[in-house]
Amino acid sequence: GEEVAQTPKHLVRGEGQKAKLYCAPIKGHSYVFWYQQVLKNEFKFLISFQNENVFDETGMPKERFSAKCLPNSPCSLEIQATKLEDSAVYFCASSQSGDTQYFGPGTRLTVL
Amino acid sequence: GIQVEQSPPDLILQEGANSTLRCNFSDSVNNLQWFHQNPWGQLINLFYIPSGTKQNGRLSATTVATERYSLLYISSSQTTDSGVYFCAVEPRTGANNLFFGTGTRLTVIP
Numbered sequence: 001g002e003e004v005a006q007t008p009k010h011l012v013r014g015e016g017q018k019a020k021l022y023c024a025p026i027k028g029h030s031y032v033f034w035y036q037q038v039l040k041n042e043f044k045f046l047i048s049f050q051n052e053n054v055f056d057e058t059g060m061p062k063e064r065f066s067a068k069c070l071p072n073s074p075c076s077l078e079i080q081a082t083k084l085e086d087s088a089v090y091f092c093a094s095s096q097s098g099d100t101q102y103f104g105p106g107t108r109l110t111v112l
Numbered sequence: 113g114i115q116v117e118q119s120p121p122d123l124i125l126q127e128g129a130n131s132t133l134r135c136n137f138s139d140s141v142n143n144l145q146w147f148h149q150n151p152w153g154q155l156i157n158l159f160y161i162p163s164g165t166k167q168n169g170r171l172s173a174t175t176v177a178t179e180r181y182s183l184l185y186i187s188s189s190q191t192t193d194s195g196v197y198f199c200a201v202e203p204r205t206g207a208n209n210l211f212f213g214t215g216t217r218l219t220v221i222p
Contacts, residue, residue, distance in 0.1 A: 041215045045207075045210070056207045099143060
């Protein structure tokens with residue numbers, strides 16, 4: 001597609017439950033990035049992929065967060081055992097060759 | 113990591129006024145992008161501008177890479193320009209992800 005698609009738009013989970021978010025990058029883009037926006041103005045990088053390979057995962061809290069980008073499937077970000085502080089908007093972005101990043105509409109995760 | 117500072121943090125304008133938003137960064141960059149986050153939370157690409165000057169309608173941007181800053185100019189502001197403007201940079205060394213500033217919240221009043 002011509003836009004980055006993210007599903008669902010909103011996700012509500014009880015503390016300790018699992019959350020799974022999906023991202024379909026723009027067709028032909030090799031790079032996928034996940035960012036977390038908390039407190040409205042603060043963005044945190046989580047992980048990036050080059051095709052199906054992890055490119056950089058320095059931002060991932062590895063004990064509870066995992067992500068995949070498999071061929072012919074949307075990329076996914078999964079949070080096991082969600083905590084209150086995981087409440088945020090999660091953005092996916094894609095780029096063709098590491099230059100301009102195009103962002104999806106985001107998934108708002110609320111952990112109660 | 114690289115530091116990205118934006119100023120001013122908040123700006124209130126009368127419709128029709130012009131404004132300049134500033135982004136300072138602490139290290140050399142491969143990539144610099146300006147985004148507008150509208151009141152619905154969408155992040156809209158404004159410019160990819162690691163150096164030089166670009167214009168798109170009422171908006172223009174200039175990046176002086178050697179002095180590590182970028183400026184976003186908004187002319188003849190409209191109420192639909194309201195939202196938060198973010199500058200984000202990719203450092204020249206290390207990772208290819210973006211580091212965001214804390215944004216400038218713009219409110220345009222009729």
